Amino acid sequence: MSFFSMGGYAAYVWPSFGAAAAVLFALFYFSRRTLKAREAEMRALEARRDELQATAESQGNSQ
Amino acid sequence: MVKRTKKRAGWHFLANPARFMRFSRVIFPWVAGLSVLTIVAGLVLGLGVVPPDYQQGDAYRIMFVHVPSAWMGLFIYGVMAVSSAVGFIWRHPLADLVAKSSAPIGACFTFICLFTGSLWGEPMWGTWWVWDARLTSMLVLLFLYLGYIALHAAYQDPTKGARAAGILALVGVINLPIVKYSVNWWNTLHQPATISKIDAPSIDPTMAAPLMLMIVGFMAYYATVLIIRLRAEIAxxxxxxxxxxQVGA
Structure with missing residues (x-):
């Protein structure tokens, strides 16, 4: 089938598109992974801050 | 009159990124969807439907990924330089983050352009690489991106890193017209632009359609990944x- 053989240029055409797809998918994947990690860290820090505030408030009330 | 306390100024600083976060959540599914749709359509048309070139056979199909990535490499560098300048002049809190988040995306597109160009050059010119003006200036563009990323990361204080890298980005703008006009100013193996001659483009309209779809798709891809990276930077x-x-408390 000529679609796969690319008129004899398969060795040049397919690696071009394959490499482009690999680079763009990798960039998307790693960008997304970083975002998820940072968001998790941010939520953990926010939860800790709220916890500290709640403790501080309850201590303030009891005194 | 509103009395500005220190705390208020802090929240004001976060106002823009907060607005951006809301805005990005609305447009994100649209740019991501547009990117997938146009790239798939461009690939189907470019690889499966349009006929082979009368001179280059099927090898010319590399153009459908090579040319859009070259444009993206140049366009994203322009965005980086403009947002660096905006960061210098107005100290807009998002400007440097836009520049910083754009750099790896631009570097990836520039790399794809060089890589696919090499795979196109071998069967058409008989060489993977030649040190001529177009190819060399495009390689310089890749090094400018890498230099920007390295310089930004070299400082512990992000403000200082932004300033140093921003200066590099602005100085590097000189390379953009060199890339653009290199095929006219110097003798080169690289062919001149086929599509920007509006009055008489030397590309057949059926071949221009997949090219345009791929360009729109890459633009939308850039927007998609930029939003993801910006949100990570804001986080x-x-x-x-x-x-x-918490250390202070």
Whole structure:
């Protein structure tokens, strides 16, 4: 089938598109992974801050 | 009159990124969807439907990924330089983050352009690489991106990193017209532009359609990944502030 053989240029055409797809998918994947990690860290820090505030408030009330 | 306390100024600083976060959540599914749709359509048309070139056979199909990535490499560098300048002049809190988040995306597109160009050059010119003006200036563009990323990361204080890298980005703008006009100013193996001659483009309209679809798709891809990276940068900034507050408490 000529679609796969690319008129004899398969060795040049397919690696071009394959490499482009690999680079763009990798960039998307790693960008997304970083975002998820940072968001998790941010939520953990926010939860800790709220916890500290709640403790501080309850201590303030009891005194 | 509103009395500005220190705390208020802090929240004002976060106002823009907060607005951006809301805005990005609305447009994100649209740019991501547009990117997938146009790239798939461009690939189907470009690889499966349009006929082979009368001179280059099927090898010319590399153009459908090579040319859009070259444009993206140049366009994203322009965005980086403009947002660096905006960061210098107005100290807009998002401007540097836009530049910083754009750099790896631009570097990836520039790399794809060079890589696919090499795979196109071998069967058409008989060489993977030649040190001529177009190819060399495009390689310089890749090094400018890598230099920007390295310089930004070299400083512990993100403001200082932004300033140093921003200066590099602005100085590097000189390379953009060199890339663009290199095929006219110097003798080169690289062919001149086929599509920008509006009055008489030397590309057949059926071949222009997949090219345009791929360009729109890459633009939307850039927007998609930029939003993801910007949100990660805003989260990092927030993490730094939370850490500082908890250490102080």
């Amino acid at each position: 990092s900034r927030r993490i730094r502030n939370l850490r500082l507050a």
